[in-house]
Amino acid sequence: MNLRRLLLPFSGLYWIGTSVRNMLYNIGMMRTTSFNIPIINVGNLSVGGTGKSPHIMYLIDLLKNEKLVSSLSRGYGRKTKGFLIANYSTKVYDIGDEPLQFFQRFKNRVLIAVCEDRVFGAKKLIDHYNAETILLDDAYQHRSIKAGFNILLTDYNNPYYKDYLLPAGDLRESSSGVKRANIIIVTKCPDRISEEKHKEISKKIKLKSHQQLFFSKIVYDNKIIGKLDTIEKSTWKNYNVILVTGIAKTDGLVKFAEENFANVLHLEYPDHHNFSQTEIEYIYKRYEDTEGRKRFDKIVLTTEKDYMRLMEESMIKDDLYYIPISIEINDKEKFNQTILEYVGQN
Template sequence: MPNPRKLLFPFSVLYHVVTGLRNKLYDKGILNSVSYDLPVIGVGNLNMGGTGKSPMIEYLLKMLHKDFKVASLSRGYKRESKGFQLVETDQPAARAGDEPLQFKNKFPEVTVAVDADRREGIRELQKFSPDVILLDDAFQHRKVKPGFYILLTAYGDLYTDDLLLPAGNLRESSAGAERADIIIVTKCPSDLSSEDMKKIREKIKPGSQQDLFFTSINYSDKVYSHKDERLLEDVSVAEYCLVTGIANPKPLLEYLEAMGISPEHFKFPDHHNFSEKEIQKLQQLPKKILTTEKDFMRLKDRIRNEQLYYLPIEMEFLNDRKAKFEKRILDFINKK
């Protein structure tokens, strides 16, 4: 079936002119982009949502937090609070944002903050003397210039195959990828062949100073509640339903189906703020609720503990390239 959004292509041309002019003004220094003496790593994408930014930030936190004083800064999408906000483990997701709250709960020793104004957020974080700052979803925030850019694009939805908004999902032209130091194709099949990797490389055409990596999603073999854990293989359709509020639940559904689990699925938009009416309906379900870790952050204080479980995920590098990726990150940090 033809994509009706392609009828909006003339508006995409206009969008391209506006975003292209903005980027050119930053590139020429006419608009000011602030850089910093300390290492700042920006993680982002060109497409709208669903590329795996949270698993990437978590990978970096896990990799760095034992040897460096790390801070992370997000905008806290759909949070109810305003301005700069330090995130604490016991805060509601409505105040901190679901993903920053997830980071803080996994890495309580890390300074996690939210601020839509990245310059102001970094200024406040510098008061805590971090060794390195991770910027979440920061590729289009040109007012700040990270010393190192990681660009994510999802397998099966490459930015090279997409159109600009509103006909497609690109926030800016694919030429913006030139700013990246590393490009990562996320959510790949774990058995992605070398031939398929080569085809994708030919599409992306990374520059001579850019490294291209491929990653997959590694699901836990256990599901967790506040105080309990169970083997995923013990999850049954009769006992559990699935609730998601993420951009693309398809990989999760495919994984559960491969495990022989096809639960009733209640799908909500990405970062969905559940209403009281929706919470009441979920509480009345005669089954336990299985959800993502991000959704768990929004539901854990509103659904009774014994009813709510989540399935953690991690990002995994393919083709034995993990060491190469980590070396590039550490070389940048140590050089700064």
């Protein structure tokens, strides 16, 4: 028995609170601010683990040649406050791991901003930086800012319609919130999904007339990247790996690593984890204890997001690598056209 189900009475109280809040927004008693540029919100109903970052990066890549694109998040885990724009001297504690990941991937081709007040942040991006499109990262419940287009993500292995409200489950609001979405993406899908499974999921989601449903899967790169070099997939079987993760859901990555490297020792930490010096020393000790004939037959492997927090740790930085990921979306042309039409018409 899942012991969290004992908390269902408290989920009832949580439902009352979130439902009243949503109702007040729906009837206009709580203020929503709109802007005259395209704003796309990418979020979910649950607490983390649906793959927002690669979907944001997909959208940046799609739109970066169309408009001056910006991403705006609160900058989870940062040690600063207020509005900040990423630049070449920005550190992970300035803006958080995911925004820094976006900046490292796209550099100055886009604006990467953080601000806990999304309305203030959007105004700054538009008035001072001439942003032409804003991607709101994880702001589905931040209804004080009016997005013109909402993309809702839900995990194939734990869809929102099988989950419970906090604290008995992982939902931030009830499943009725799905109606605000223009596009729903079922993420982290297996390589192949039968037509019957497609229909089953579509039936359970109960799409409204204004909604479209897509499916995406994680695609791991054919190389891993470190400070000193890159290592091609063709040689991965020669490496013993200390896999260090600080993400919400690790099953897919662990399975991929075990299939592609010689041996894998997984050191798992909480999502957005800030590593202490003691933990860095422990990681290094496990690396030193790992069998290897020479320097490059053993490595420390991590995610691109975790690399943002680990890349300056002197004990491991020369032996640290990350594996880039991207997404593939079924009916990619239709998805791209829908997004480009919205941005082009607003």
